[in-house]
Amino acid sequence: MSTPLICIEHVSKSYRRGREEVPVLYDIHFDIAQGEYLALMGPSGSGKSTLLNLIAGLDQPNAGSIIIDQVDISQLGDAALADWRAANIGFIFQFYNLMPVLTALENVELPLQLTHLSRRERRERALAALALVNLSDRVKHYPAELSGGQLQRVAIARAIVSDPTVIVADEPTGDLDRKSGEEVLSLLDRLNRELGKTIVMVTHDQHAANAARAVRHLEKGELSGLVENRTWNTATNV
Ligand SMILES: Nc1ncnc2c1ncn2[C@@H]1O[C@H](COP(=O)(O)OP(=O)(O)O)[C@@H](O)[C@H]1O
Numbered sequence: 079m080s081t082p083l084i085c086i087e088h089v090s091k092s093y094r095r096g097r098e099e100v101p102v103l104y105d106i107h108f109d110i111a112q113g114e115y116l117a118l119m120g121p122s123g124s125g126k127s128t129l130l131n132l133i134a135g136l137d138q139p140n141a142g143s144i145i146i147d148q149v150d151i152s153q154l155g156d157a158a159l160a161d162w163r164a165a166n167i168g169f170i171f172q173f174y175n176l177m178p179v180l181t182a183l184e185n186v187e188l189p190l191q192l193t194h195l196s197r198r199e200r201r202e203r204a205l206a207a208l209a210l211v212n213l214s215d216r217v218k219h220y221p222a223e224l225s226g227g228q229l230q231r232v233a234i235a236r237a238i239v240s241d242p243t244v245i246v247a248d249e250p251t252g253d254l255d256r257k258s259g260e261e262v263l264s265l266l267d268r269l270n271r272e273l274g275k276t277i278v279m280v281t282h283d284q285h286a287a288n289a290a291r292a293v294r295h296l297e298k299g300e301l302s303g304l305v306e307n308r309t310w311n312t313a314t315n316v
């Protein structure tokens with residue numbers, strides 16, 4: 079738990095809107111330990127998604143660097159960054175981002191298309207990931223034939239199928255009812271505790287944040303100190 083996996087070093091980010099430069103993150107500096115399960119909280123517009131996208135290598139900072147597993151991803155070009163993402167990051171989004179024309183199984187297999195695995199190995203891994211999220215009976219279903227909770231579980235299977243180092247989740251329970259949200263939180267908990275995945279979850283839901291090991295708050299582009307969740311170790315279920 080003590081070795082930093084992710085080092086965010088004096089990162090600033092602004093967006094250009096016409097001739098105007100809109101600052102979003104100011105001098106963000108913190109580490110995320112290997113095996114951490116961190117919730118990033120903050121009001122809408124505070125820069126949570128921006129920070130998460132930088133950690134996930136979906137966007138680049140204007141200043142500072144982001145070092146993940148000893149790779150400075152802020153120095154990578156577009157193609158190298160895309161390869162790095164495919165190998166290291168699993169994404170979970172609020173609105174699932176599944177391909178509507180593909181079945182659950184095909185959606186989960188998609189990230190493996192970029193690997194050297196055989197067709198058969200890809201299929202086996204995708205089936206195993208769907209089994210882990212309890213959807214073995216829905217592999218041939220299309221997104222339109224699944225509930226919100228099931229869609230998010232397919233998305234979780236897709237996020238873990240390539241065995242990434244880090245899982246990033248942006249409001250993963252934001253579109254779900256309470257029961258489906260609990261299922262998603264309990265799956266994230268298992269990925270962290272049983273598979274040792276490092277998780278960074280953006281949420282503005284206090285209940286979801288309580289499921290994480292630790293919380294940081296983002297307010298107007300500035301980050302607060304780490305608050306450990308004292309009930310985490312004893313929690314048997316979330
Ligand atoms: N691609 C973009 N272009 C311009 N401004 C953006 C872009 N993405 C986000 N912003 C602005 O950055 C700020 C933070 O956005 P975001 O990171 O999405 O916040 P949060 O996820 O906390 O709601 C907002 O003011 C938003 O309008």
Ligand SMILES: [Mg+2]
Nearest residue numbers: 126127128248
């Ligand atoms: Mg957001």
